[in-house]
Structures are given as C-alpha cells and as structure tokens.
Amino acid sequence: MSIYKSIVIGTGPAGLTAAIYLARAGLAPLVIEGIQPGGQLTTTTEVENFPGFPEGIQGPELMDQMRKQAERFGAEFRSGWVTGVDFARQPRIITLEGGETLQTETVILSTGASARYLGIPGEQENVGRGVSTCATCDGFFFRGKKLLVVGGGDSAMEEASFLTRFATQVTIVHRRDELRASKIMQDRARSNGKIAWALNRTPVAVETDELGRVKGLRVLNNVSGQEELLEADGLFVAIGHTPNTAFLGGAVEIDSHGYIVVQPGTTKTNVQGVFACGDVQDTRYRQAITAAGSGCMAAMDCEKYLEGSMVHDWSETLN
Numbered sequence: 409m410s411i412y413k414s415i416v417i418g419t420g421p422a423g424l425t426a427a428i429y430l431a432r433a434g435l436a437p438l439v440i441e442g443i444q445p446g447g448q449l450t451t452t453t454e455v456e457n458f459p460g461f462p463e464g465i466q467g468p469e470l471m472d473q474m475r476k477q478a479e480r481f482g483a484e485f486r487s488g489w490v491t492g493v494d495f496a497r498q499p500r501i502i503t504l505e506g507g508e509t510l511q512t513e514t515v516i517l518s519t520g521a522s523a524r525y526l527g528i529p530g531e532q533e534n535v536g537r538g539v540s541t542c543a544t545c546d547g548f549f550f551r552g553k554k555l556l557v558v559g560g561g562d563s564a565m566e567e568a569s570f571l572t573r574f575a576t577q578v579t580i581v582h583r584r585d586e587l588r589a590s591k592i593m594q595d596r597a598r599s600n601g602k603i604a605w606a607l608n609r610t611p612v613a614v615e616t617d618e619l620g621r622v623k624g625l626r627v628l629n630n631v632s633g634q635e636e637l638l639e640a641d642g643l644f645v646a647i648g649h650t651p652n653t654a655f656l657g658g659a660v661e662i663d664s665h666g667y668i669v670v671q672p673g674t675t676k677t678n679v680q681g682v683f684a685c686g687d688v689q690d691t692r693y694r695q696a697i698t699a700a701g702s703g704c705m706a707a708m709d710c711e712k713y714l715e716g717s718m719v720h721d722w723s724e725t726l727n
Contacts, residue, residue, distance in 0.1 A: 565593040
C-alpha cells in the first residue's frame with residue numbers, strides 16, 4: 409500500500425488552493441472529493457467578489473478552474489466519502505466509505521461548514537435564485553429590493569444590518585417573540601430605520617411568482633394561528649452553520665460548536681502533521697477568498713512540517 413505525502417480532504421476553495429500549492433511543491437497530494445465537489449460555491453450562481461474576475465464568474469466554473477489548476481501541477485483526485493480517521497499512529501489512516509483505508513504522512517482538513525436551512529418547500533429549489541445564506545456574498549444583487557432575514561441570533565442581526573446598505577427594507581423573521589442575539593446586536597438592529605420585524609412567525613414555504621421569481625415567505629402567525637405572506641424579493645436564511653467534522657470522531661480538538669481549533673496565526677491542529685483550513689475552522693469570515701488564503705497557509709505549514717520531520721522508512725510500519 410502506497411503512503412502519500414499529503415492527503416487533502418475537501419474540494420472547496422481552501423482544499424483546492426492547498427492542493428495547488430502542494431502539487432507545485434512536488435508533493436503529489438491526493439485530494440478526496442466528498443458528495444459535493446467544489447463545496448458551497450457550486451450552489452452559487454454569480455461570484456463577483458473573488459479577485460481577478462472583474463466581470464464576475466459562476467461559482468461552479470471557478471471551482472472547476474481551480475481543480476484543473478491543481479491537476480495541471482500533479483494533484484490526484486478521487487471521489488469518496490471519508491467515514492473515519494486514525495491520527496493516533498503514523499502514517500495517518502483515513503477510512504473511506506466501503507472500508508478502504510489510505511495512509512499518509514500529513515492531512516489537510518478542508519471539509520467546510522454547511523449552512524443550516526429551514527427545510528421548507530420552495531427553499532432549496534431557489535437557492536441562488538432569491539434564497540441565500542450569505543449577505544456578504546449576495547447582498548449586492550438586491551439593491552433597491554425588499555428582503556427578509558430569517559433568524560434570531562447575532563448572525564441574523566448582522567446579516568440584516570449589512571443588507572440595509574442595499575435593500576429598501578429588511579424584515580427580520582423569527583418564530584419566537586424573544587431573540588437569542590446579544591443585547592448590543594439587537595439594539596443596533598432596532599435602531600436601524602430600514603429594519604422591520606415579524607416576530608412570532610414560523611416559516612412555512614418560499615413563494616414564487618409565475619416567472620419563478622421569489623415573491624415572499626409564507627409564515628404561520630403563532631399568535632393568531634393564521635398563515636400570512638410576507639412579500640419580498642429575496643430571502644436570507646441566517647440560522648447558523650454546521651462544520652463538517654462529525655467524521656473525525658474527536659481525532660483533533662474542536663470547539664463547543666464543532667469547529668476545528670487551530671493554533672493562532674497558523675493552520676496547525678493539536679495533532680502534528682494534521683492541518684485545517686477554510687470554513688471548517690473559520691467561525692467569522694466564511695468567504696471564498698479567506699478560505700483560499702487559509703488553504704495556501706495549510707499547504708505551506710504542511711510543507712514546512714514535512715521538511716522538518718525525520719526521514720522514516722514507512723515500509724517498516726506496513727510489514
């Protein structure tokens with residue numbers, strides 16, 4: 409069984425950037441693609457804030473170009489779903505669905521974080537077409553429009569406040585009459601004249617017009633028991649993210665929200681030779697460009713680690 413110098417798990421902007429840097433360094437990384445190769449950007453239509461594309465670029469096209477760039481330099485790709493890891497021994501062991509195991513000296517974890525959705529009719533069908541989970545990414549497209557933000561935490565308050573830069577009105581929808589957001593974030597939102605409130609409303613379905621454009625959100629008024637239509641041109645779901653770390657089984661340190669903990673200013677986890685980049689360790693920015701930057705960092709950290717590690721004949725481990 410061959411032993412890889414490095415295996416990258418995940419193919420979003422972070423994982424693909426790491427693969428490009430590792431491949432250019434002659435380390436011939438293996439990149440494992442999950443069930444959504446390319447990550448969240450593959451569900452994004454127009455990307456206008458990634459440097460180098462003044463006219464914008466489609467999310468799937470950007471990911472495809474990054475993948476081809478990594479392949480050009482010698483990165484190997486294979487489809488598979490990682491079901492478990494063993495970082496307690498060297499070489500590291502990665503187990504794929506079906507029981508196949510891979511061995512590697514280093515691992516870069518770039519499995520991302522999945523936005524939480526409401527799970528209501530009309531939502532998934534309109535992601536990227538009026539439904540979004542990222543105000544920073546998509547707010548610009550709704551200049552002069554009416555918008556809804558669903559959520560009651562700090563993220564929802566922050567998204568709503570940001571969207572008022574573009575929208576004529578932003579209505580915050582929450583299923584209870586009390587918010588989870590911190591007082592300072594609530595006060596900031598309540599003092600914004602462009603923000604309206606629809607509390608005690610439970611989302612039921614995303615509604616579209618005859619042309620397939622989002623026209624609003626059907627909600628249940630929890631006080632009256634009646635359904636209502638909150639009219640809007642777009643809907644932003646801000647109910648949090650779930651980092652994709654369950655498969656690790658505690659092999660590296662994670663925080664209380666499931667994000668991988670890295671040493672400040674690096675991509676190093678608490679396990680030597682295991683690095684993390686992108687949204688799986690980013691609780692704050694969650695942007696394609698910051699993910700790509702951290703992918704570069706992970707590759708460089710990984711290369712430095714391999715340069716400094718003792719030469720070892722791993723074939724002895726296999727016998």
